[in-house]
Amino acid sequence: MFRRLPDLGGETVTFTIDGHPATARLGDTVAAALLASGIQSCRTTPVSGAPRAPYCMMGVCFECLVTINGIGNRQGCLIPVAEGMVVETQKGARSIASELPAKGDAA
Amino acid sequence: MKTIKDVAALSECYDLLIIGAGPAGLAAAATGAELGLSAVLVDENPAPGGQIYRGITTTPVTAKETLGADYWRGTDLVRSLEASKASYAPGATVWSVGPAPDSPDATGGMEVGVSINGAARVIQARQVIAATGALERPFPVPGWTLPGVMTAGGAQIALKTSGLVPDGKVVVAGSGPLLYLLTAQLRAAGAKISVMLDTTPLENWGRAIRHAPDFLRSPYLSKGLKLLLGANRGMRIVRGVKAISAHGDNQVTSVRFRHGSKEEELPCDVLLLHQGVVPNINLANAVGCALDWDEDQLTWVPQTDDWYETSVKGFTIAGDGAGIAGAEGAALRGRLAALGAGHRLGRLSAQERDRTAAPVRAQLIRASRGRRFLDVLYQPAKAFRVPTADDTIVCRCEEVTAGKLRETVALGVSGPNQMKSFLRCGMGPCQGRLCGLTVTELIADARGVSPGEVGGYRLRPPIKPITLGELAALPKTPAAIKAVER
Numbered sequence: 001m002f003r004r005l006p007d008l009g010g011e012t013v014t015f016t017i018d019g020h021p022a023t024a025r026l027g028d029t030v031a032a033a034l035l036a037s038g039i040q041s042c043r044t045t046p047v048s049g050a051p052r053a054p055y056c057m058m059g060v061c062f063e064c065l066v067t068i069n070g071i072g073n074r075q076g077c078l079i080p081v082a083e084g085m086v087v088e089t090q091k092g093a094r095s096i097a098s099e100l101p102a103k104g105d106a107a
Numbered sequence: 108m109k110t111i112k113d114v115a116a117l118s119e120c121y122d123l124l125i126i127g128a129g130p131a132g133l134a135a136a137a138t139g140a141e142l143g144l145s146a147v148l149v150d151e152n153p154a155p156g157g158q159i160y161r162g163i164t165t166t167p168v169t170a171k172e173t174l175g176a177d178y179w180r181g182t183d184l185v186r187s188l189e190a191s192k193a194s195y196a197p198g199a200t201v202w203s204v205g206p207a208p209d210s211p212d213a214t215g216g217m218e219v220g221v222s223i224n225g226a227a228r229v230i231q232a233r234q235v236i237a238a239t240g241a242l243e244r245p246f247p248v249p250g251w252t253l254p255g256v257m258t259a260g261g262a263q264i265a266l267k268t269s270g271l272v273p274d275g276k277v278v279v280a281g282s283g284p285l286l287y288l289l290t291a292q293l294r295a296a297g298a299k300i301s302v303m304l305d306t307t308p309l310e311n312w313g314r315a316i317r318h319a320p321d322f323l324r325s326p327y328l329s330k331g332l333k334l335l336l337g338a339n340r341g342m343r344i345v346r347g348v349k350a351i352s353a354h355g356d357n358q359v360t361s362v363r364f365r366h367g368s369k370e371e372e373l374p375c376d377v378l379l380l381h382q383g384v385v386p387n388i389n390l391a392n393a394v395g396c397a398l399d400w401d402e403d404q405l406t407w408v409p410q411t412d413d414w415y416e417t418s419v420k421g422f423t424i425a426g427d428g429a430g431i432a433g434a435e436g437a438a439l440r441g442r443l444a445a446l447g448a449g450h451r452l453g454r455l456s457a458q459e460r461d462r463t464a465a466p467v468r469a470q471l472i473r474a475s476r477g478r479r480f481l482d483v484l485y486q487p488a489k490a491f492r493v494p495t496a497d498d499t500i501v502c503r504c505e506e507v508t509a510g511k512l513r514e515t516v517a518l519g520v521s522g523p524n525q526m527k528s529f530l531r532c533g534m535g536p537c538q539g540r541l542c543g544l545t546v547t548e549l550i551a552d553a554r555g556v557s558p559g560e561v562g563g564y565r566l567r568p569p570i571k572p573i574t575l576g577e578l579a580a581l582p583k584t585p586a587a588i589k590a591v592e593r
Contacts, residue, residue, distance in 0.1 A: 045504075
């Protein structure tokens with residue numbers, strides 16, 4: 001869907017998308033990094049399960065919601081990608097259960 | 108300039124808090140600091156520039172001709188902020204603005220909720236300037252939610268911030284000067300755009316022509332001609348397009364369109380949509396500012412005085428958020444807004460304020476010349492604002508279609524707020540940003556009344572999502588504790 005212009009220079013950042021290693025340019029937002037990695041969609045909707053991809057890139061449409069480092073519903077277009085970041089595409093509504101600390105963990 | 112990286116580094120109270128680091132916000136912050144006010148500029152993005160100058164300090168697209176001289180003009184605005192004593196908080200989201208419970212004085216102090224990197228704080232500001240800018244007008248056509256369809260502005264942001272260009276078979280569609288500018292920038296950067304579908308209604312020319320004399324004397328003329336001539340080279344342009352739809356299963360694979368009596372379908376990997384920009388009024392709306400329906404710009408515009416103060420005391424809107432006037436106008440309006448706030452805070456007399464403002468106002472008149480012609484010429488056709496096909500999604504978040512909305516109007520639902528309780532439109536994460544105008548215009552059309560009479564969504568803070576954890580971690584005032592004590 002998007003390609004990176006050649007010879008941009010800059011530092012490279014390594015992160016994962018759904019467990020697969022990917023690289024981005026330092027300064028990319030998560031949404032830009034996903035577009036550059038060739039992902040087709042970043043989430044499915046809670047209503048019908050339809051796939052969606054980044055739409056506005058400026059924080060107003062909320063289509064680029066993804067799970068970042070275990071926290072769901074993050075706006076990918078506003079968050080800079082960071083080394084070692086764990087990005088997961090979000091299936092339907094954010095799952096609170098998976099974000100709660102496991103039993104026995106200090107609150 | 109002092110850069111603020113976490114909420115703990117914010118002061119308890121500022122003279123002036125500015126929201127948004129686009130041209131209006133940058134100019135307002137620098138002007139406010141020059142007046143000796145303690146000023147803080149908070150911005151959602153990681154770097155200054157807003158959308159028009161997005162990534163100006165960080166873009167990898169450094170060949171000056173790609174993004175053009177108008178883009179690089181933003182550098183001076185960022186430099187004047189950097190040279191000032193203002194504080195600047197990037198990556199900071201304002202989720203609430205309201206009157207401060209214990210106003211420090213009679214100037215109308217405000218309380219502002221800010222989050223940075225997952226931590227929230229409520230601070231006070233004696234004056235607030237919202238420079239929340241514009242967003243692209245919703246473009247509800249069948250299939251606009253498919254991956255591969257995005258706004259032309261979104262593609263431009265990907266170019267400015269990351270040096271990305273759309274790839275494969277790229278189609279741009281819509282109307283307005285920005286569509287031509289974005290297309291030119293993408294092509295200059297190396298994107299291959301096969302077709303432009305121009306939806307400008309040909310009949311608009313008849314109404315626009317009486318505003319042409321001002322336009323002919325404005326700098327927009329030469330810029331416009333250059334863009335039009337450039338667009339005609341090496342790209343097919345289809346004019347007078349009356350209908351557009353995107354098709355594909357999980358990704359757009361083709362675009363269908365109608366022009367004259369002809370229907371056409373073209374393969375397509377990326378469809379970029381744009382039909383002008385409208386003020387981003389979500390914050391103004393939640394703060395309770397009076398809004399008017401603008402019949403030319405077909406959008407809500409906040410009521411403001413000569414210094415852009417709204418109906419809410421101490422809350423000012425500078426730049427495109429107070430009605431679209433472009434980047435140059437936004438910076439000038441930012442300066443005027445800061446002068447107004449400075450006077451209300453007692454930093455300069457009415458005479459000093461007016462004297463300083465006079466040359467800025469003169470520049471603003473020059474910068475605004477010709478805009479009315481563009482507003483009228485590029486008014487999007489009704490069919491692209493009020494979808495005729497019933498299966499077109501209007502509210503992207505809750506997947507509410509035009510047909511469902513019309514059925515519900517027929518049941519007697521007369522306005523957008525009642526519509527929310529029936530269909531949940533406008534109640535998803537975007538909080539009506541992408542459907543508000545469409546829902547208002549659709550209801551108005553179905554009822555045969557004006558959009559101004561129908562009204563818009565009533566919004567409430569938080570205007571951006573904030574976690575319960577962030578809210579729970581906020582310090583509680585004695586009054587708040589008393590309110591829930593038994």
